[in-house]
Amino acid sequence: MTTTTDHTIPDAAPIVLEKTVVKSWKTPITLSIVALLSIVLFIVFRRGGDTTFTFAGGRIAPSLPQLVVPTTLTCVILTTLLAAMAALSWWLLARFAKVPLWYSSVFAFIFVVAFLTWAAGDNSRPLPITSLLLGAVSLSVPYIFGALGGVISERSGVVNIAIEGQLLAGAFLAAVVASMTGSVWLGLVAAVVAGVLVSFILAAFAIKYYVDQVIVGVVINVLVLGLTNFFYSQVLAKDASFLNDPPLLPSLPIPGLSAIPVIGPVLFDQSIIVYLMYIAVAAVYIGLFHTRWGLRLRSVGEHPQAADTVGINVTGTRFWNVSLAGAIVGLGGAYFTLGSVGSFSEDMTGGQGYIALAAVIFGRWDPIRATLAALLFGFASNLQYTLAAVGSPVPSEFLLMLPYVVTILAVAGFVGYVRGPAASGKPYIKS
Incomplete structure (x- = not known):
């Protein structure tokens, strides 16, 4: 005779998971x-x-x-x-x-x-709003290209401190190639190549050799600054008419849209590089959040182990996306020499790559928000020139530091609590 013992498990009490809410003051x-x-x-x-x-x-x-x-x-x-x-x-x-x-x-x-x-x-004197906004958009172009490159790179898991070096390299090579060939289009291509070459260095040391990404980025910035200053003083300055006199990109007004009061001259009477910026913002946003490429990119930046488990090549994905980010930033560097100044000069980026990096954080690693943040910083940069032109009593020393004050307030105060990609800055070592 078999005896069956009934082991009845009483209903367990429901487990309540309390969500911890962290208030940001x-x-x-x-x-x-x-x-x-x-x-x-x-x-x-x-x-x-x-x-x-x-x-x-x-x-x-x-x-x-x-x-x-x-x-x-x-x-x-x-x-x-x-x-x-x-x-x-x-x-x-x-x-x-x-x-x-x-x-x-x-x-x-x-x-x-x-x-x-x-x-x-x-x-x-009257304050010219149209000129203020036009200058803000013009000064924002390198910030926006740099911020887009920063978003792509950090979403893939690599902190791109080297935005400054990529901008400077793009500006330098664009000026040299455009001056030698007389073609702004070849200058734009050269700027893209320069950005990719700098990003290769970042990717190789950060992804393959697991070197600290922040240190690598800072070293790259110093390296590019030293190289461009050397070649400027030893090569470009000695034959500026041949090597440092690039043609400027012409303005291409869009019929109909450029005739809109205020907005038309600001947004739709620009050079081709600004229109490429509009396309880049839309393409990065759609690609990042609505394509398979964007899903894979974000997965290796958030949880590379899980991405590797489902067959995604984490190292390759990070490497090529860091290179893509460098190409975009290098195109922004071309704006300095082909779209604005018309020649290369020493340290002409002036730390704008770091402000672009701040726009990435302020924009919470979102291309649209980062673009808006870059526009804010460009507006602050142009404000110093506009106020000086109208005879404002604001001290010139304060106007010079205004962009950096706005950057600090934006990142440290208005942005509140933010969380970047979980695996950003962390090398992935396949087990």
């Missing part, structure tokens, strides 16, 4: 500091008179009427709004655990309008 603190600064600057040290904004047209677009506003009243209204938004940010933090990015963006926009009203007030 950086954004409310930053907004409060900026609001307090606004009170001191725009109210305590207020300026009288009126502020005049002009909206001049370009070669095709018509001009809009001037906008004249009372300086003191406008600054008081906008400062009050900033103080209210800073106070509301604390309530948003308590209720939703974080302040939305759009909220910080609106706050920043209001502050910029108040600052422009104050800086151009007291019957100073």
